[in-house]
Amino acid sequence: xxxxxxxxxxxxxxxxxxxxxxxxxxxxxxxxxxxxxxxxxxxxxxxxxxxxxxxxxxxxxxxxxxxxxxxxxxxxxxxxxxxxxxxxxxxxxxxxxxxxxxxxxxxxxxxxx
Amino acid sequence: xxxxxxxxxxxxxxxxxxxxxxxxxxxxxxxxxxxxxxxxxxxxxxxxxxxxxxxxxxxxxxxxxxxxxxxxxxxxxxxxxxxxxxxxxxxxxxxxxxxxxxxxxxxxxxxxxxx
Numbered sequence: 594x595x596x597x598x599x600x601x602x603x604x605x606x607x608x609x610x611x612x613x614x615x616x617x618x619x620x621x622x623x624x625x626x627x628x629x630x631x632x633x634x635x636x637x638x639x640x641x642x643x644x645x646x647x648x649x650x651x652x653x654x655x656x657x658x659x660x661x662x663x664x665x666x667x668x669x670x671x672x673x674x675x676x677x678x679x680x681x682x683x684x685x686x687x688x689x690x691x692x693x694x695x696x697x698x699x700x701x702x703x704x705x706x
Numbered sequence: 707x708x709x710x711x712x713x714x715x716x717x718x719x720x721x722x723x724x725x726x727x728x729x730x731x732x733x734x735x736x737x738x739x740x741x742x743x744x745x746x747x748x749x750x751x752x753x754x755x756x757x758x759x760x761x762x763x764x765x766x767x768x769x770x771x772x773x774x775x776x777x778x779x780x781x782x783x784x785x786x787x788x789x790x791x792x793x794x795x796x797x798x799x800x801x802x803x804x805x806x807x808x809x810x811x812x813x814x815x816x817x818x819x820x821x
Contacts, residue, residue, distance in 0.1 A: 625808065636798050636812035637749070639707065680748075686808035693764075694810060696748035 596620070597681045602701040611668040613700050615681030618662045623685040626657060627694070628666045630677040630702075637680070640666065671704045678702070708733055708803045710813035718819045719789055726785045727816045729799030734779035737802035739810070740772070744795045752797075755782040789820045 598616040605611040617626065627642040641648055641655045643664075648655045654667040668675050680699040709732040719725050729738065738755040753774055754762040761774035776782045786793050799813040 627809070629812075634796075634815075634817070636710075636815045639809055639811055642809065686804070693751050694749070696750075698748060 596683050596695060597697055599679070599681055599697060599700045601698065602703070604703050604705055605668075605671050607672055607704050607706050608670055611671040611675065611702060611704070613666040613668075613679050613681075613702060614663065615666070616663045617681070617683045620661050620683050621685065623687065624683045625686060626655065626661075626664050627682045627684060628653070628655065629680045629682065630675075631680070631699070632674075632677040640679075671702075673704045673706065676702060676704045707809070708735060708801050708811040710799060710801055710811055712797075712799055712813040712816050714816060715814065716817035716819075718821065721790050721820055723789055724785055724787045725789065725818060726783050727797055727799070729782045729784070729813055731780045731801045733803070735801040735803055736779070738776060738782045739800045739802075740774060740782070740784045741798040741800065741812075742795045743798060743815070749798065752784070755784075786818065789818075791820045794818055794820045 596619055625642050625644050628640040629637040630640055631637045641650055641653050643655045643657055657664045678699040678701050680696055682694050711730045713728045740752040741749040742752050743749045751764050752767045752772055755774050755776040757776045757779055771787055773785045796815045796817050798815045800810045802810050
């Protein structure tokens with residue numbers, strides 16, 4: 594079972610920031626939060642990951658709460674090309690046996706013109 | 707980040723036949739994986755492709771049905787054997803990369819339709 598909870602779907606207006614929430618209340622101290630997205634008919638695309646601190650890259654920002662029980666992925670200026678299913682996954686990459694990514698249903702994000 | 711390619715991108719096959727899917731990574735990686743994504747579903751891990759040894763299969767997947775090769779650190783193949791319409795899915799290859807092996811990157815997938 595997925596260790597994360599995400600809304601089933603969200604809409605966002607083009608040009609605005611898209612904020613995608615994720616709850617991971619049972620996260621352990623060594624588990625990272627990963628975000629991927631899957632645009633229709635394509636392979637999953639890695640977006641960003643983090644442990645405790647907020648992270649930013651050219652695609653998005655990741656905000657992790659101080660208690661680490663939830664996080665938010667922010668797409669700063671969403672375009673219609675960002676329409677996809679977004680997956681939040683928690684994983685400890687240093688555990689040899691913990692290589693499997695557990696995929697939930699994700700959030701279907703629709704960017705409207 | 708690792709760049710991963712797969713061949714073929716899609717295929718339509720007859721039941722009872724077999725298809726071999728190739729996965730090429732642009733750099734050497736320790737861990738490579740094969741996933742299946744059935745229509746409208748999330749990804750399910752089939753197996754870990756181990757270099758120099760037999761693949762490690764997840765529950766519900768067996769070597770006779772999904773033989774896997776991993777001849778080197780940049781290449782792997784997955785064969786879907788004796789296909790039936792239930793094998794119609796997207797098959798995805800991934801590779802793990804990072805200083806501590808922390809991120810999995812995915813190929814574009816192979817869309818398989820079995821008639």
